[in-house]
Amino acid sequence: MILVGIIVVLAAGLIGVLIYLKNQPPQTRGFQPLVEIAAQEPDSSKWGINFPNEWATFQKTATNNTDTTYSGSSGFSHLLRDPRQVILFAGYGFGRDYNDERGHMNALTDVRATKRVNEKTPGTCYSCKSANNPALWNEMGMAKYDKTPFVELGARIDQPIGCANCHEAGTMRLIVTNLALEEALDARGMDWTTFSRQEMRTVVCANCHVEYYFAGESKYLTFPWADGTRIEDVIAYYDALAFSDWKYPGTDTPMLKAQHPEYEFYTAASTHYNAGVSCADCHMPYVRDGAMKFSSHDVKSPLLEPELACGQCHTDVDYVIGRVKTIQDEIYKTKLATEDAIIDAITAIQAAVKVSDVGPVLLEEARTLHRHAQMRWDFISAENSMGFHNPEEALRILADAINLARQAQMKAAQSAHAPSLLNIGVYDGMHPKPVPAP
């Protein structure tokens, strides 16, 4: 009788525990808000109260500014590292001051420090630099924001890039905050609110890591994606608008400057993108703090922590690092060969322009070829992966750029009836010239 009683008590207890467990709310991702965050709150430290791990890692972007072989976050000068770029950007701000980007927390400091900013600079230049933006766009509208002079708008901006640039307060879901991105996606019939979370882990980076231009007198931030996001589409878009960033001195070529088209380049059928890998998978890998698993917000090159970043998918990290090196070395060499070809074209066009009976049609063709070649090269050069985000695309584009640059030189020589303009700058026989270490 006592035995039966014990069994009954135990059974009742077990049923009770099971009912208790069943009635628990479904497990969330461990999010227990301590404070409420206002919509579009610019101050990331407030979000950091609820998300101490994300905030602690994000703050590392202020100081963890290490370089990799070809890039990184030290803010090195592209012009000092590769003096060819002084020639390639002559007559434009980037020919005077062109430093590599540092970590996200430095964005505001660095945009204010660059010598490319002056009293004519529009507010548009803050579009990618501050967590104040979503609230300001909401309040002012993007058109007014962009029209406001940089110096004037600066008074309302005190935060670097932060939580509000990618997250919705409360739900913390990833959102597109840059209206220019929303408009560009819309023009291509894409609605980001229907995207999967994994796709958003790439698309939020396109809030900034894209090719863009300032449209019209109002300097309205616009992504040139209406015809597509391949380099050929982007150039066709700019050509149709007769848009140029500057005139090349002595050649009068209407030039284009590429910004940082990581999104366009990576999503152009790259192997990682096609395999479903997002930007965040490699640049914000999952890490642990005790029992908490979270996405590191110390956004940086995967090469700085390959075991964490590459090791989430690849078991053979040493092999992977070797692959990256092989690929980047090849692309770097081809990129420099392209620069030599473009510089030869510039030299020839500059000489042709001075010839009294120069053929105007041929000269104009030479300019167009120069414009097209240099924008192709810059699409790869300005993109922050030395081609690794999409190696075949990089080399395909550089091969085209070399071809067009040499053709520009040839058209210039033809226009000037001057074969003497066909001198070749660097190639010295059998082997490509040894490349100086970066």
Added chain:
Amino acid sequence: MILVGIIVVLAAGLIGVLIYLKNQPPQTRGFQPLVEIAAQEPDSSKWGINFPNEWATFQKTATNNTDTTYSGSSGFSHLLRDPRQVILFAGYGFGRDYNDERGHMNALTDVRATKRVNEKTPGTCYSCKSANNPALWNEMGMAKYDKTPFVELGARIDQPIGCANCHEAGTMRLIVTNLALEEALDARGMDWTTFSRQEMRTVVCANCHVEYYFAGESKYLTFPWADGTRIEDVIAYYDALAFSDWKYPGTDTPMLKAQHPEYEFYTAASTHYNAGVSCADCHMPYVRDGAMKFSSHDVKSPLLEPELACGQCHTDVDYVIGRVKTIQDEIYKTKLATEDAIIDAITAIQAAVKVSDVGPVLLEEARTLHRHAQMRWDFISAENSMGFHNPEEALRILADAINLARQAQMKAAQSAHAPSLLNIGVYDGMHPKPVPAP
């Protein structure tokens, strides 16, 4: 008592079975020879008695001659498919008759049928076509074999490629049978007898799938590897010898023809090679016949059975096929652009040669650039993977080839004081010309 007896009998029986099993010879790879195969036996059907699965699959290479998008084994004409190659190989046998290789069992038939063979052809041309070779090399020595006229040597050759080209009878281990390969490896300080089996599953393919030339009057089969196996090394080797395959008509360029440098191209730090993948892993994947697992000897493109070939490592075969297509399409486009550039160079040099006061130094530079550009292009064009064996290497080499071809054209125009030679054949503005489907 009866019960104890039964237990004792059962226990003894069990022990007996265990002892029997323990004393069995260690399990071999299932090889139980039915007949003894003579050393270097040319007739594969004899080997086939011992290895019916391997032999049955190998025989499929006679008739399983299906094409892929860019290659395959139907024996299609490169000249009909891409008429630019008629120009590029003008004045040489390959400009008259250039068919893609069919399966291994057709090698002998096809070499005898090609219009490139005539009464002057040396025996060397049989080096990659017959399982008679190992025994003949053993008997005659390679020097005498190579010197014997093709027609005369043919009387001693009745077998296509077969077992004896890669296997040692008896042990069935993979061996280097082509003495030219052994000598080429030796010149680079490599001893194939120390290689792992996995490495041999690549190296035996280099018995034939390599760049080679016929050295000297004796037409001695030689691989140009002494300086390395990259295209730059190969060209440097030929330049040092002042070797050429033919003179280009009307330009007098001493030209080089690439053969089928699969081994050199694949082993140049390609991603699959660096990951330890052998040729046989993809082209001779493991298959099953009942309980027997064996390497299919129906050697062919992995694209013809991707689930078997790619699926041994990749779980996402549809994704993999898509990658191959993306990569090959890009490389094909860049390869055609390279051909256009080389043809422009040829046209310019042909015109320059006719100019009475042509500058001889510049003209010679143009020829050298033409030679170097076309051999780079051919290294990719003749290689049987439309660049897929090593995509970055393919695009890097094509970018260099385009650059050198355009420079050749420029030097020709300079030599002739004639900017009119700078016409560009194909590029027609913004976009690369649409590429006709192969």
